[in-house]
Amino acid sequence: MPATSPPPIIVWFRQDLRVADNPALHAAAATGRAVAPVYILDNAADAPWPLGGASRWWLHGALAALQASLAKLGAPLILRQGDSANVLAALIKETGADALYWNRCYEPAAIERDKDIKTALKARHIDVQSFNSALLFEPWEIRTQSETPFKVFTPFHKAVLNAPPPRTPLAAPKKLVSIPQQPASDALEAWNLRPTKPDWAGGLRAAWSPGEAAAKKRLSQFLDNAVAHYAKGRDVPGEALTSRLSPHLHFGEISPHHIWHATLAREQTSGTATFLKELVWREFAYHLLYHFPVLPDEPLRPEFKAFPWKADAKLLRAWQRGLTGYPIVDAGLRELWATGWMHNRVRMIAASLLVKHLLQPWQAGAAWFWDTLVDADLANNSTSWQWVAGCGTDAAPYFRVFNPVLQGLKFDAGGAYVRRWVPEIARLPDEWLHKPWDAPEGVLKDAGVMLGRTYPIPVVSLNAGRDRALAAFKTLRVADETDMSPPRPGSREARPKRKLQRGSRAS
DNA sequence: TTTTGAGTTGTTCGA
DNA sequence: GTCGAACAACTCAAA
Numbered sequence: 001m002p003a004t005s006p007p008p009i010i011v012w013f014r015q016d017l018r019v020a021d022n023p024a025l026h027a028a029a030a031t032g033r034a035v036a037p038v039y040i041l042d043n044a045a046d047a048p049w050p051l052g053g054a055s056r057w058w059l060h061g062a063l064a065a066l067q068a069s070l071a072k073l074g075a076p077l078i079l080r081q082g083d084s085a086n087v088l089a090a091l092i093k094e095t096g097a098d099a100l101y102w103n104r105c106y107e108p109a110a111i112e113r114d115k116d117i118k119t120a121l122k123a124r125h126i127d128v129q130s131f132n133s134a135l136l137f138e139p140w141e142i143r144t145q146s147e148t149p150f151k152v153f154t155p156f157h158k159a160v161l162n163a164p165p166p167r168t169p170l171a172a173p174k175k176l177v178s179i180p181q182q183p184a185s186d187a188l189e190a191w192n193l194r195p196t197k198p199d200w201a202g203g204l205r206a207a208w209s210p211g212e213a214a215a216k217k218r219l220s221q222f223l224d225n226a227v228a229h230y231a232k233g234r235d236v237p238g239e240a241l242t243s244r245l246s247p248h249l250h251f252g253e254i255s256p257h258h259i260w261h262a263t264l265a266r267e268q269t270s271g272t273a274t275f276l277k278e279l280v281w282r283e284f285a286y287h288l289l290y291h292f293p294v295l296p297d298e299p300l301r302p303e304f305k306a307f308p309w310k311a312d313a314k315l316l317r318a319w320q321r322g323l324t325g326y327p328i329v330d331a332g333l334r335e336l337w338a339t340g341w342m343h344n345r346v347r348m349i350a351a352s353l354l355v356k357h358l359l360q361p362w363q364a365g366a367a368w369f370w371d372t373l374v375d376a377d378l379a380n381n382s383t384s385w386q387w388v389a390g391c392g393t394d395a396a397p398y399f400r401v402f403n404p405v406l407q408g409l410k411f412d413a414g415g416a417y418v419r420r421w422v423p424e425i426a427r428l429p430d431e432w433l434h435k436p437w438d439a440p441e442g443v444l445k446d447a448g449v450m451l452g453r454t455y456p457i458p459v460v461s462l463n464a465g466r467d468r469a470l471a472a473f474k475t476l477r478v479a480d481e482t483d484m485s486p487p488r489p490g491s492r493e494a495r496p497k498r499k500l501q502r503g504s505r506a507s
Numbered sequence: 508t509t510t511t512g513a514g515t516t517g518t519t520c521g522a
Numbered sequence: 523g524t525c526g527a528a529c530a531a532c533t534c535a536a537a
Binding site for chain 1 (some may be wrong): 528529530531532533534535536
């Protein structure tokens with residue numbers, strides 16, 4: 001070993017599975033020193049939220065693509081399994097590395113893990129550096145004027161638009177210097193990330209191409225063909241007018257910076273503005289998760305801990321399998337099961353039905369999405385479910401209960417989406433497609449639909465479900481009122497009283 | 508400090 | 523059929 005060559009740098013890949021606009025990799029390459037890229041499959045670190053089945057499937061493809069890119073650049077990816085800290089320590093020993101670079105993660109468990117690793121390795125004089133690859137703005141950078149984190153999206157969005165613009169993307173390294181002796185690596189296949197018995201991933205393979213190159217292609221196709229119609233079109237599940245970048249973003253195959261600047265480089269329309277706003281929603285979700293780490297588990301509005309959910313395994317199962325009897329909801333859950341993804345508009349409708357009409361705890365829905373979505377993302381998933389349930393910081397009004405029939409008629413008027421995913425009712429005319437239970441006998445017969453046999457009767461009637469949900473929300477208010485003195489709260493004269501209480505708690 | 512306006516994504520009812 | 527108001531009460535963020 002020539003004594004002249006400086007020690008290598010380990011680049012630890014996590015949710016940044018790309019070579020372009022990868023600040024940690026970029027910085028390591030810029031030193032001119034040898035680079036040892038590693039990915040660690042650390043089930044323990046993910047303990048509170050182990051990768052779901054669909055995520056594992058995607059991860060395999062993402063890693064395969066990254067392996068190929070890094071090999072081409074000259075520094076093959078090392079795959080290791082085990083406790084992250086132990087694996088890194090071993091790798092430092094094996095390679096003689098004196099530096100470790102990574103891009104930051106923002107899940108509470110990951111923050112803890114990384115903090116510990118940084119402390120331990122710095123004590124051993126390892127140069128540990130972390131970078132921002134995943135967010136346009138660090139969660140601590142966007143603050144209200146009183147230096148508190150934003151809890152409401154609109155002012156957050158405004159603050160983001162007024163902030164200094166996010167950095168422009170970094171180029172991928174032209175080549176990397178490999179370490180003299182390549183350390184051992186697991187075989188990706190041996191991780192068994194993809195299902196075999198049974199192989200349920202056929203629909204995922206048909207719908208998706210994981211990897212950095214595919215992400216870039218998806219973005220340009222979106223910008224070329226769809227973004228112009230995005231403002232309205234994104235709400236129509238039967239048309240392919242959303243970006244479908246969410247899984248690529250989650251695994252870091254493309255950076256939000258790249259998407260941001262590529263979008264700004266196009267003609268600015270209401271479509272581009274709406275799309276950029278969605279990216280800011282992603283930022284907001286990470287911001288919330290960072291500042292409120294209980295977000296995935298507990299309602300941010302404490303009174304919701306007393307919400308009278310009616311957990312029911314059979315109802316949950318019917319929802320999961322797309323057998324609720326509400327066509328747009330069932331279509332969504334079947335799309336999810338088949339492809340690992342659900343159109344955003346339908347996510348809201350399906351989630352609302354579960355949480356409101358069926359009174360199932362939002363955590364049950366979040367858990368199902370976590371397991372089945374290829375874009376399962378702790379920040380986005382938790383934020384969105386809390387929003388639908390009305391227990392997040394930026395809560396929906398309690399009376400906002402999606403009506404799956406009206407939503408279906410409004411956003412899937414031609415029925416393309418429902419017919420694709422609920423073929424057993426595909427022959428119903430548009431008029432009845434979203435409410436087969438109201439269809440005349442003859443219409444059902446002509447369409448070959450036998451309610452209760454070929455397609456379910458709704459598990460809960462719409463009106464009863466809505467009323468039950470509204471009543472349940474009312475109990476929260478009543479419970480609240482009992483805590484307080486007789487004068488009706490909410491009236492003007494009750495306001496100062498609350499403020500006093502809050503002030504006294506703070507002091 | 509106090510006040511004020513506003514809050515992603517909806518539905519229903521009655522004029 | 524279309525349209526506006528009502529649907530809670532509360533907290534957030536900025537003036």
